[in-house]
Amino acid sequence: MSAATSPEEAPTGRAGASTLWVGRGIAAVAAVLLLLYPVINDNRYYQNIIILSLVFAVAASGLSIITGLAGYVSLGQGAFIGLGGYTVGILATHHPDTSVWLWVPLAGVVAALVALVLGFVALRARGPSFVIITVAFLFLVQVIAINWRSLTGGTEGLTLPLPTWSADIMNWPFYYALTAILALQLLLAWWVRRIKLGTGLVAIREDETKAATVGINLPVEKMIAFVASSVFVGMAGGVYGYYLTFIDPRGMLNILLSVQTMLALLVGGKATLWGPVLGAFLVEPLNEYANNNLGGGNTRLVLFGGLLILIVLFLPQGVLPAIESLLSWLRTRGSAGLVGARIGTGGSLASLTERLHPVEREPGAAVPPMLEVKDLRKSFGGLKAVDGASLVVPEGSITGLIGPNGSGKTTLFNLVDDTIHADGGEIWLAGERIDGLSPWTRAHRGLGRTFQITRLFREMTVLENVVAAQHSFSWSQLGRIAVSGAEAKAAEELLEYVGMRAFRDQKARALSYGQQKLVELAQVLMLDPKLILLDEPAGGINPVLVERMSEMIRELNSYGKTFLIVEHNMPFVLGLCDPVHVLGRGRTMASGTPDQIQNDPAVVDAYLGDDFVLEATEQVERAEQERAGST
Numbered sequence: 086m087s088a089a090t091s092p093e094e095a096p097t098g099r100a101g102a103s104t105l106w107v108g109r110g111i112a113a114v115a116a117v118l119l120l121l122y123p124v125i126n127d128n129r130y131y132q133n134i135i136i137l138s139l140v141f142a143v144a145a146s147g148l149s150i151i152t153g154l155a156g157y158v159s160l161g162q163g164a165f166i167g168l169g170g171y172t173v174g175i176l177a178t179h180h181p182d183t184s185v186w187l188w189v190p191l192a193g194v195v196a197a198l199v200a201l202v203l204g205f206v207a208l209r210a211r212g213p214s215f216v217i218i219t220v221a222f223l224f225l226v227q228v229i230a231i232n233w234r235s236l237t238g239g240t241e242g243l244t245l246p247l248p249t250w251s252a253d254i255m256n257w258p259f260y261y262a263l264t265a266i267l268a269l270q271l272l273l274a275w276w277v278r279r280i281k282l283g284t285g286l287v288a289i290r291e292d293e294t295k296a297a298t299v300g301i302n303l304p305v306e307k308m309i310a311f312v313a314s315s316v317f318v319g320m321a322g323g324v325y326g327y328y329l330t331f332i333d334p335r336g337m338l339n340i341l342l343s344v345q346t347m348l349a350l351l352v353g354g355k356a357t358l359w360g361p362v363l364g365a366f367l368v369e370p371l372n373e374y375a376n377n378n379l380g381g382g383n384t385r386l387v388l389f390g391g392l393l394i395l396i397v398l399f400l401p402q403g404v405l406p407a408i409e410s411l412l413s414w415l416r417t418r419g420s421a422g423l424v425g426a427r428i429g430t431g432g433s434l435a436s437l438t439e440r441l442h443p444v445e446r447e448p449g450a451a452v453p454p455m456l457e458v459k460d461l462r463k464s465f466g467g468l469k470a471v472d473g474a475s476l477v478v479p480e481g482s483i484t485g486l487i488g489p490n491g492s493g494k495t496t497l498f499n500l501v502d503d504t505i506h507a508d509g510g511e512i513w514l515a516g517e518r519i520d521g522l523s524p525w526t527r528a529h530r531g532l533g534r535t536f537q538i539t540r541l542f543r544e545m546t547v548l549e550n551v552v553a554a555q556h557s558f559s560w561s562q563l564g565r566i567a568v569s570g571a572e573a574k575a576a577e578e579l580l581e582y583v584g585m586r587a588f589r590d591q592k593a594r595a596l597s598y599g600q601q602k603l604v605e606l607a608q609v610l611m612l613d614p615k616l617i618l619l620d621e622p623a624g625g626i627n628p629v630l631v632e633r634m635s636e637m638i639r640e641l642n643s644y645g646k647t648f649l650i651v652e653h654n655m656p657f658v659l660g661l662c663d664p665v666h667v668l669g670r671g672r673t674m675a676s677g678t679p680d681q682i683q684n685d686p687a688v689v690d691a692y693l694g695d696d697f698v699l700e701a702t703e704q705v706e707r708a709e710q711e712r713a714g715s716t
């Protein structure tokens with residue numbers, strides 16, 4: 086497999102690759118059958134089912150971009166079919182002498198423009214709120230179609246000009262136009278999954294807040310996805326309207342179109358390329374059957390609802406992924422499974438040629454602090470988690486931040502990178518005020534951050550996780566193949582450096598906690614940050630890894646990177662950091678060298694405890710003896 090596999094399909098070895106080829110073979114045979122069908126069979130009933138299935142396939146494949154990749158569940162997809170139908174219907178009735186086909190691309194443009202406007206409102210909301218807005222949008226379009234009678238004909242609907250071609254070829258033009266639109270839609274879906282935009286969308290689906298901290302421009306990427314998921318749907322809706330020759334709000338803007346589209350997506354496999362097509366060709370015939378043999382109407386609702394529940398319960402990933410995992414299970418059954426890759430000893434900094442650049446400093450020049458936080462505040466209800474904290478991280482330093490549990494250290498990090506928005510205060514990064522900036526802009530300005538509880542994109546491979554970080558924003562970069570060129574090389578180098586290159590093709594969710602910490606470090610380094618915030622880098626990992634971690638921090642620091650580190654492991658902090666800030670109840674209660682901190686009575690009293698000084702010194706000594714003994 087090439088390096089350019091999408092996050093969803095990255096096969097774990099040869100079995101996966103051949104499954105992929107079997108899948109492609111089946112898709113090719115199905116495509117040929119589909120293309121030949123009207124020529125070999127002129128049964129209009131079946132042609133009608135296929136035409137409807139094609140419309141739903143386009144709609145579901147479009148939906149796979151915003152819902153499957155980006156994780157935003159939209160029930161407004163049917164509205165784009167309807168908007169397309171109405172665009173073509175209205176234009177065709179006003180210009181009876183022009184070919185109706187001319188309006189089909191325009192239907193796509195209208196759908197895209199409406200998506201753009203809707204996106205500004207809807208994409209600010211996440212989760213259930215987003216779903217509700219899309220449903221409201223659908224009803225809004227319906228209300229407009231009903232009430233703007235002069236344009237839409239109201240509830241009486243619009244009658245389009247009849248097709249002009251000979252009755253001999255019947256439905257062929259509709260049939261092939263929809264097949265062509267489906268081909269374009271699939272090409273778009275396929276391409277989006279391979280480029281950086283697609284990686285960004287999967288990152289948004291997996292963990293939107295984290296995605297923003299690694300430089301992914303959320304509004305732009307979500308908006309492109311939303312528009313991309315509607316444009317061909319509008320065109321398909323246009324062809325559909327022409328095919329029906331009669332459109333009215335109840336038919337064209339029925340929420341059942343949205344529900345059926347969603348069902349097709351879920352049945353087939355929401356994050357796959359072909360799943361939506363398969364789903365559409367399974368659900369539409371079923372719908373037709375229910376209409377004819379089970380009384381239609383409400384039976385359809387019961388059927389759709391029941392099917393939805395069954396899918397969610399038994400095939401949460403959809404039919405296609407279920408078949409794929411069954412096949413790969415059959416193939417790998419009995420074999421040894423994953424080869425036990427090991428964490429490498431780590432590469433040298435000198436090998437990091439692609440992305441990480443040493444910070445050049447003019448000797449003697451006055452430099453502003455790397456980070457300055459002034460009177461930062463954040464309350465959760467009545468709890469003042471950060472209560473006027475102020476601290477300075479000198480340029481080029483490894484600064485420590487310690488304090489009892491719940492003293493607001495993680496919250497302070499969250500405010501600095503805008504994972505949570507501050508109530509007040511100022512944040513300055515290298516002399517620039519950044520508290521008004523979005524998280525991704527802060528990342529682009531040189532702020533990197535790891536999380537106390539690692540937050541990798543679980544369904545992506547290790548390499549994709551690292552590549553997903555975007556150290557600057559450009560429109561053209563969004564269109565580049567995700568895992569390729571200099572980016573991929575830089576990511577490999579960084580993985581080699583942290584010792585995780587052997588795991589590059591493994592899904593992040595399969596890693597141990599310590600391994601995740603290393604990958605998250607590589608991911609953050611991909612931003613080439615000036616300042617790196619590490620939240621408990623030594624927490625919950627084995628002593629060897631702790632040792633390696635502090636070695637890397639020292640090395641990176643000598644390369645010019647500034648660090649601010651939250652850590653409970655005192656020998657680690659005291660051996661590494663200078664200065665050290667102590668946080669108590671959301672406020673900076675002391676700052677100084679490790680020595681000063683250890684001997685500050687207030688700190689010892691509030692946090693370290695009477696026994697601490699002795700104990701910590703012993704720990705440091707023991708660690709040093711061990712190090713001396715092992716070399």
Ligand code: ADP
Pocket residue numbers: 465468470488489490491492493494495496497
């Ligand atoms: P630390 O990292 O120093 O252990 P935190 O910053 O995680 O502390 O938490 C500080 C206080 O704020 C704690 O009392 C915690 O329960 C509270 N807190 C943190 N995040 C939230 C949140 N998202 N909502 C409500 N309370 C929170």
Ligand code: MG
Pocket residue numbers: 494495496537
């Ligand atoms: Mg914490």
